[in-house]
Amino acid sequence: MAALESSQPTAGTQLRVGRLTKAHGLKGALKLELYTDDPERRFVPGAVFSLQVPDTSQWHGKSIELRELRWYNGHPVGFFTGIDDRSGAESLVKAILWVEASDEPSEDDAWFDHQLVGLAVLRDGTQVGRVARVDHMPAQDLLAVETEAGEVLVPFVSAIVPAVDVAAGTITVTPPAGLFEELPDDDAPAEEPSAQ
Numbered sequence: 001m002a003a004l005e006s007s008q009p010t011a012g013t014q015l016r017v018g019r020l021t022k023a024h025g026l027k028g029a030l031k032l033e034l035y036t037d038d039p040e041r042r043f044v045p046g047a048v049f050s051l052q053v054p055d056t057s058q059w060h061g062k063s064i065e066l067r068e069l070r071w072y073n074g075h076p077v078g079f080f081t082g083i084d085d086r087s088g089a090e091s092l093v094k095a096i097l098w099v100e101a102s103d104e105p106s107e108d109d110a111w112f113d114h115q116l117v118g119l120a121v122l123r124d125g126t127q128v129g130r131v132a133r134v135d136h137m138p139a140q141d142l143l144a145v146e147t148e149a150g151e152v153l154v155p156f157v158s159a160i161v162p163a164v165d166v167a168a169g170t171i172t173v174t175p176p177a178g179l180f181e182e183l184p185d186d187d188a189p190a191e192e193p194s195a196q
Helices: 086-090
Strands: 006-008 011-024 029-034 048-052 063-072 075-080 096-100 120-123 126-136 141-147 150-155 163-165 170-172
Touching (some): 011 086
Antiparallel strands (some): 011 029, 011 096, 029 075, 048 063, 048 096, 141 150, 163 170
16 A cells, blocks of 8 residues: 655646756766655656746756666666756756656555545544644655544554545544553552551
C-alpha cells in the first residue's frame, strides 16, 4: 500500500517526479533525485518533463525531453535533448521535473497523493478527520490526518489503513490505541500499604 507521487498544488493533472541536483561530467548530464516509485516507466527516452524553476530562469515555462537515463554508483543521471555541455546542465540545477498524470496508478493498492488528500478518515464507521497531505518517509508513507484535536500522523500500511475508497471519498483506519486519543496514565504510583 503506497502513495506514489505528489501532485503539484496548482495543477491537479501534474505529478512531481524528480529534481535535477547537479551537473555530471562535461556532456550536459545531470544527476537526479527521484520522487517516483516507478522510474522505469517515468524516465524513458522521449519522456517530456515540465520544469519548475524561478521566474527569472531562462527555463521558466519550458519543458525538456529525456534522451537517456543511466545509473552511476547507484545514482540516476539524465541526458536531455539540447543540453550538450556542462554550462547548459548547470543552468538547470535545482529544477523540479513534472509530468502529466496518467488516470490511474499502475498498482492495485497504490494511489497518487492528490487522490488521497481530502478523503474522509473513518474509524469504526465514524469520521475522525480528513487527509491533509501525504508525507513520504524512508521507512513508509504517513497520512497527515487533520482532526478536531490537531494533526495525527497515520502510518500508511494495510494493518492500520485496511481500505481506501477513492470513489466514496473515504479511508478506513484501524489504529492502535493512543494514535487518535490520549491513553489513561497507567503509571500512577501504587498506594503504600498501611502499617498496623
